[in-house]
Amino acid sequence: MNFAYEKPTTTKALSGLLEQAGSGAALLAGGTDLLGQLRGRLLEPQLVIDLKGIEELSLIEHHEDGSASFGATVVANRIIDDKRFHGPMAALPIACSRSATFTIRNRATIVGNIANASPCADSVPPLCVLGAEVELRAGDEVRRLALPAFIRGVRATVRKKNEYVAAVHVPAQAKGTRTFFRKHQRVRGHDLALANAALLHDPEGKRLRVAIGSCSPAPVLVNLDDMFDAPDAEEAARRCMKAILPISDVRASVEYRIDMTGVLVRRLLSDLQA
Amino acid sequence: MDYDIELTVNGVKYKTRAPASFTLIQLLRDKLHLTGTKEGCGIGECGACNVLLDGKLVNSCVVLGVEANGAEIRTIEGEANGEELSDLQQAFIKHHALQCGFCTPGMLMSARDLLNRTANPTDEEIVEAIAANLCRCTGYVTIVDAIREVADAKSKGGAK
Numbered sequence: 001m002n003f004a005y006e007k008p009t010t011t012k013a014l015s016g017l018l019e020q021a022g023s024g025a026a027l028l029a030g031g032t033d034l035l036g037q038l039r040g041r042l043l044e045p046q047l048v049i050d051l052k053g054i055e056e057l058s059l060i061e062h063h064e065d066g067s068a069s070f071g072a073t074v075v076a077n078r079i080i081d082d083k084r085f086h087g088p089m090a091a092l093p094i095a096c097s098r099s100a101t102f103t104i105r106n107r108a109t110i111v112g113n114i115a116n117a118s119p120c121a122d123s124v125p126p127l128c129v130l131g132a133e134v135e136l137r138a139g140d141e142v143r144r145l146a147l148p149a150f151i152r153g154v155r156a157t158v159r160k161k162n163e164y165v166a167a168v169h170v171p172a173q174a175k176g177t178r179t180f181f182r183k184h185q186r187v188r189g190h191d192l193a194l195a196n197a198a199l200l201h202d203p204e205g206k207r208l209r210v211a212i213g214s215c216s217p218a219p220v221l222v223n224l225d226d227m228f229d230a231p232d233a234e235e236a237a238r239r240c241m242k243a244i245l246p247i248s249d250v251r252a253s254v255e256y257r258i259d260m261t262g263v264l265v266r267r268l269l270s271d272l273q274a
Numbered sequence: 275m276d277y278d279i280e281l282t283v284n285g286v287k288y289k290t291r292a293p294a295s296f297t298l299i300q301l302l303r304d305k306l307h308l309t310g311t312k313e314g315c316g317i318g319e320c321g322a323c324n325v326l327l328d329g330k331l332v333n334s335c336v337v338l339g340v341e342a343n344g345a346e347i348r349t350i351e352g353e354a355n356g357e358e359l360s361d362l363q364q365a366f367i368k369h370h371a372l373q374c375g376f377c378t379p380g381m382l383m384s385a386r387d388l389l390n391r392t393a394n395p396t397d398e399e400i401v402e403a404i405a406a407n408l409c410r411c412t413g414y415v416t417i418v419d420a421i422r423e424v425a426d427a428k429s430k431g432g433a434k
Contacts, residue, residue, distance in 0.1 A: 001295035004275050005340045028338075035297065035336040036317050048294060050341060101406030103384070104318055106330045107337065189405050190319070 001038055007050040011166070014054060015139040018162045021047045027164055028052075029073050030107040032100070033116050057166060066172030069135075072165055076105035076113075076123075089170060091126035091179035091198045098122055098183050101190040111165050117151045120214035124151070125198035126181055128211035128219050132170045138163040153217040174204035180271040182264045186251065194252040195260045197240075199268040210236070210265060215244040215257050233269040237262035279343045283308060284352030292339050298332075299323045301339035302349060310350035310379050314408070321407035324380035324387075325349045331387040350379035353386070361427065362386060365420040373411035381407045385421045394429040397422065 003026075008014045018025055024046035028034055037043040051057050057071035062084045070079065076096040079085055085093045092110075099122035100108060113121045114134065127147050134150040136143050136159060147168075150157055159165065173179075180199045185191040193214040200209045208224040208231060220243050224236055246257035276291045283306060290305045302308045302325070311334060314322035318336040325334045326348035353360040362385050365371070372378045381404060388395055388403035395403070400421050401414075409417065 001293075002275075003294055005277060005294035005338070007340075028341075031338065031341065032318055032333075032336050035338070038295070039297075039316060048338075050338075052341070101319075101321075102403070103321060103324060103331050103333050103406050104336075107332055 001041070001044075003038075003045050004047045005050065006047060007053040009053045009055075011054060011056060011137065012139075014049065014051070014164060015137070015162070017047070017049050018138070018164060021049075023161045025049055025161075027115075029109040029112045030075060032104050032108040033112060033118075051164070063172075067170060069167050069169045070110065071167045072111040073109055074111070076100070076108050076110060077102070079110060080105070088173035088177040088179060089126075089130055091181040091200075092123060092130065092170070095122040095126045095181040095183070095196070095198065098181070104190070111168060114147065114150070114168065115157060115159065115165050117153070117155050117157050117218075119154055119217060119219075120193045120196065122181075122183060122193060122196055122213070124219050125196055125211035125213045126179060127168065127170070128221050129179060129198045129200035129209045130170050130173065132168050134165055135167045135169060136160075136163045137166045142166075144169065148219055148221055151218045174202045174207075176204060177202045178272070180268050182267055182271075184260045184264060192251065195246075195257050195264055197261065197264045197268060199265075199272065201272055210240055210268065212240055212244055212261055212264075215246040215261055217245070220244050231269055231272070233266045236269055237265040240265045277340050277343075279339055281342050281345050281347060283347045283349060294338065294340050296339040298325070298327070298334040298337040298339050298342050298347075301342065302334065302347075305339075308349055308351050312376055312379055314376070314380075319406075319408075320377070320380075321384060321404075322377050322380040324383040324407065326383060326387060329390070331384060348383070348386070350382055353382060361424045362389075362420070365423045366417070369416045369420040369423070371412060371416040371420040377407055377409040377411075381409065381417060385424075388421070389425060389428060392425075395421075395425050400425070 026045035028048050028050045058073045060070045062068045079096050080093045110123050113123045132147050133144045178201050183196040184194045196213045198211050206228040208228045210222045212220045222240050241258050241262045246254050248254045312322040314320035316335050318333040323334040384404050
């Protein structure tokens with residue numbers, strides 16, 4: 001490991017560094033994932049750019065219309081502790097609290113969770129059903145993408161080398177909307193998901209959506225709006241099991257992940273009745 | 275490339291220089307010679323290296339030393355006051371809450387963080403607070419007992 005370290009205090013300075021360093025730069029927010037990659041020499045950047053010096057990126061904003069946004073350096077424990085996320089967006093703080101350990105959540109950011117694009121990222125299924133958008137910036141150029149369009153596959157996103165994720169925007173949810181999160185793991189404590197899933201129920205727009213993680217290269221969003229008036233847990237589970245494309249690895253087999261996805265979806269639908 | 279790093283550890287100001295690749299635990303142990311903090315897994319899973327960074331519990335193996343520039347750190351060396359052991363240290367001894375002792379510095383920092391955050395924690399909160407500290411000797415029960423005793427004494431306005 002031999003790299004230079006910069007901690008810019010403005011987004012302008014950050015963009016300048018990214019333009020200069022190109023693919024040789026790695027962005028550091030919480031570092032809980034990056035440090036593992038650096039120490040394992042999976043990543044050998046020339047420059048590590050620490051985002052924590054830029055105040056703008058550390059903000060959580062709740063807007064009057066009910067929408068919310070949070071910057072690149074907002075850590076998981078801040079989302080959990082923010083009561084305003086515990087309404088229609090509750091699946092997000094619940095997923096955060098089921099992710100990693102308290103100690104890690106003091107450092108780990110949600111934007112890092114998304115931008116690393118690990119298929120088992122716990123914050124991704126809730127943000128997918130909530131319709132969250134990722135704000136990418138390069139200098140003065142800004143583009144916003146729906147989360148499923150941002151994540152391309154295993155540890156792959158559409159972020160260009162001169163871009164950074166500035167924030168995540170969660171749109172206002174229709175009145176009465178509820179969201180739920182479920183995760184299946186080997187042990188009760190801190191463990192990666194074998195499968196995780198979130199459900200959104202919007203009575204105003206008659207929307208019923210499920211997003212599944214850890215079971216495909218990228219998150220899978222399943223639209224169940226057609227069964228909004230008469231949800232059928234068995235049929236919903238069948239559709240979700242069909243939509244995923246899991247792998248066998250040290251944590252679980254393909255067959256087990258497909259079965260467990262069915263279980264998670266059935267449980268999410270029973271959460272809805274409770 | 276080496277960087278100047280200034281930080282306060284247990285109330286003492288330090289000035290040092292280290293490469294950007296140095297983790298916070300390397301900085302503490304190899305530069306400041308504060309070897310109380312232990313490194314277990316090196317990937318933020320075992321909790322042996324836990325310290326408080328600006329009042330927040332962190333795994334010092336997944337924080338860069340340069341990230342701690344200007345920060346206030348509390349480590350296990352800040353628990354005792356000279357020869358006088360802290361309430362938690364005394365309770366750990368009383369309850370035999372350690373055997374090999376490798377997890378103890380991190381375990382004590384997690385316990386200290388819990389007591390800082392929560393006035394009168396439930397048993398579940400105590401277990402939750404040390405859930406990310408792996409101990410292969412004790413079976414955890416005596417550790418929970420030790421923390422319980424200090425928490426109870428504190429909530430009764432007894433021990434410090």
